[in-house]
Amino acid sequence: MTNHDEVAAVRPLTLAWVSRHLDAGERVVRTQVLHGGITAEMRRLTIGTRHGGTRDLVLRTFVNMEHAEDWLNREAAALTLCTGTGVPAPGLVAVDPTASHCEYPSLLMTHLAGQTVLGDEGVETRVPLLARQLVAIHALRPAQRPREFVALTTADTVVTPQGADAAAWAAAIEVIRKPAPPYEGRLLHRDFQPGNVLFDVPPPSPAGTRITGVVDWAATSWGPTDLDVAHCSTNLALLHGPAWGLRFAEAYEEAGGVLAAAASERLYWRVRSGLAFSEQVRLVSQPWREAGRTELTTRAVETRLDAYVTALMNALA
Incomplete structure (x- = not known):
């Protein structure tokens, strides 16, 4: 009917x-x-x-x-x-x-089968799957390149969260004042993150979890693999804690992905992504709360973002 x-x-x-x-x-x-x-x-x-x-x-x-x-x-x-x-x-x-x-x-x-999974349970299983999937995306070779990536955040538009580590954020902002490092371009999804990946999670444990789909390709661009990795890393840091943001880059390389050789270049892309989120914490966190992560208030996400940016500066600077 x-x-x-x-x-x-x-x-x-x-x-x-x-x-x-x-x-x-x-x-x-x-x-x-x-x-x-x-x-x-x-x-x-x-x-x-x-x-x-x-x-x-x-x-x-x-x-x-x-x-x-x-x-x-x-x-x-x-x-x-x-x-x-x-x-x-x-x-x-x-x-x-x-x-x-x-x-x-x-x-x-x-329509693809599966569902987005944003909860903490099973994240240790999903992160390697996400990394392998992103490596496969970066291996695609389009006959015609999409347009070059656009990064809107500048050193002057960053919004430092209230109570953040002022020294770490000041140092991070100085990182993106510099010109972007040279890179070998690849096809980028440009919004690859848990909210745009569908999973099949068979009960009772997440051991048999698999990816069934990747959606929202509207921002597809050409640029450095580091940029896609940095974006997903920041999302994971805000959803599950800073350690998972740092872990994703490692998982990407373990899956065969290639990132910038120099630590300073890796830092540039990851800090740029983290600082970009500072301008849209409220916009990003609302869909997560609607999906059931009610504890991820704007303030809670700002706190995690501060911890992640600080961790990046400690690990790579």
């Missing part, structure tokens, strides 16, 4: 566009809002087939976002690149980056 109220939640022009990309005899019978994203509306669409079964697709819509066309073009290119590679990304069904057919720029893709 079709739930007309839920289906109506998809805007009319967009629903018509989706319908044109379904197989003969298929129709959207149900929609479900997917929570956790920051920049886009995400909906799971249940498709009724002509044989009485169902399958799921995911609709990604950018509403009044300045760079929607660029983001959707990059995501479409990345999903196409991943097809057949072993990197478990969604399959591209259709994309309307300029809203020629939909109310807003949209992308339709296949």
Whole structure:
């Protein structure tokens, strides 16, 4: 039975566009809002087939976002690149980056099994899996490079948390005043972190955990592998504690990944990522609380960020 109220939640022009990309005899019978994203509306669409079964697709819509066309073009290119590679990304069904057919720029893709896992339990099992997956992403070779990465944080925009180690933060800020180190570019996911990775965690223990998908490829860029590693490291530090942020870089190298040779270069990228989070702690932590990590208040995350930046300066400076 079709739930007309839920289906109506998809805007009319967009629903018509989706319908044109379904197989003969298929129709959207149900929609479900997917929570956790920051920049886009995400909906799971249940498709009724002509044989009485169902399958799921995911609709990604950018509403009044300045760079929607660029983001959707990059995501479409990345999903196409991943097809057949072993990197478990969604399959591209259709994309309307300029809203020629939909109310807003949209992308339709296949739905992947699995779930995000943000809790502390089993983190020691997931970190090596994350590292191996990121190495596989960096091994992809696109026929056409995506645009060069963009780093918006500067030494003058960093927000030092209240009560932070002033000396450590001052030293960290001086690190990113310097020009970026030279690097050999690779394809970057640019937002590879636990919130964008799907896992299958069979009960009763996490021993058989495996990755089933990597999502949100809209920021795909070209740049140093250190930058992706630094971003995931910072997320792990804020979710699970600074030690896990430091551990991820080690796990990446253990999995065959290559980082900058000089400690000063590694420090630059990791500190740059940590300091970038200082400007958006509230924005980053809210989806984590909505996902059940209610103890990760803005203040708690700021405290962990301070501890992580200090640990980086102690370990690499």
